[in-house]
Amino acid sequence: MLNSTAGVRKMKIEKNVSYESDGKTYRLYDVTAEDPIQVRVRNHYYTQHQNQTVQFVEEMHKKWLNFDHAKMPILGCLDMLATFLDESDPDVDEANLIHAYQTAEKIRENHPDKPWMHLAGLIHDLGKIMSVWGEHQWAVTGDTYPVGCAPAESIVYGKASFQGNPDVDHEVYGTPMGKYQEKCGLENLMMTWSHDEYMYQVGEPITADPVDRFLGKLDF
Numbered sequence: 343m344l345n346s347t348a349g350v351r352k353m354k355i356e357k358n359v360s361y362e363s364d365g366k367t368y369r370l371y372d373v374t375a376e377d378p379i380q381v382r383v384r385n386h387y388y389t390q391h392q393n394q395t396v397q398f399v400e401e402m403h404k405k406w407l408n409f410d411h412a413k414m415p416i417l418g419c420l421d422m423l424a425t426f427l428d429e430s431d432p433d434v435d436e437a438n439l440i441h442a443y444q445t446a447e448k449i450r451e452n453h454p455d456k457p458w459m460h461l462a463g464l465i466h467d468l469g470k471i472m473s474v475w476g477e478h479q480w481a482v483t484g485d486t487y488p489v490g491c492a493p494a495e496s497i498v499y500g501k502a503s504f505q506g507n508p509d510v511d512h513e514v515y516g517t518p519m520g521k522y523q524e525k526c527g528l529e530n531l532m533m534t535w536s537h538d539e540y541m542y543q544v545g546e547p548i549t550a551d552p553v554d555r556f557l558g559k560l561d562f
């Protein structure tokens with residue numbers, strides 16, 4: 343959630359908390375649940391948290407940031423997600439193509455005067471195409487956070503889910519500030535490799551604002 347005060351943009355960070363709506367519970371991340379979807383989501387995040395290191399993200403940058411995998415229209419990319427299911431999502435069980443149009447249409451309903459936002463809703467998950475091309479889902483889907491510093495307890499499943507990640511015991515990356523300077527700026531954070539980061543990097547020449555890096559988390 344963004345608001346502007348005297349030219350300074352402030353972001354309210356909300357912890358991952360479940361909530362009730364329409365008689366259903368959303369964003370539920372239960373460590374002990376036996377439900378197959380909950381087990382799938384938990385396995386996804388534990389694997390992500392154990393494997394996303396600074397070194398891994400650097401390797402992904404070399405692999406993906408040459409932008410040499412394909413050149414295609416947006417609608418063609420959307421069609422490639424027609425059968426793709428996001429294993430990290432406890433709430434959405436439709437293919438990502440449906441999720442893209444549902445997101446865009448809901449934004450159009452709620453914000454008819456903001457066409458740029460409709461487009462953002464339509465394309466916000468296109469980075470998941472990396473999994474269609476064979477990338478592990480733990481390196482593509484789900485929430486993101488910075489690497490190179492100690493994980494925050496507010497990350498889904500908490501610090502315990504990072505047990506086994508070599509960066510947690512690293513003399514620099516394992517500290518609260520890690521490899522960063524205080525107030526270094528969002529644009530200087532190294533984020534986990536994901537569909538959000540990929541789309542940010544694809545669009546970075548035209549988005550210009552580092553806050554846009556986090557728009558992928560604004561699922562509607």
Ligand SMILES: [Fe+2]
Nearest residue numbers: 466467558559
């Ligand atoms: Fe997303």
Ligand SMILES: [Fe+2]
Nearest residue numbers: 441466467561
């Ligand atoms: Fe989404």
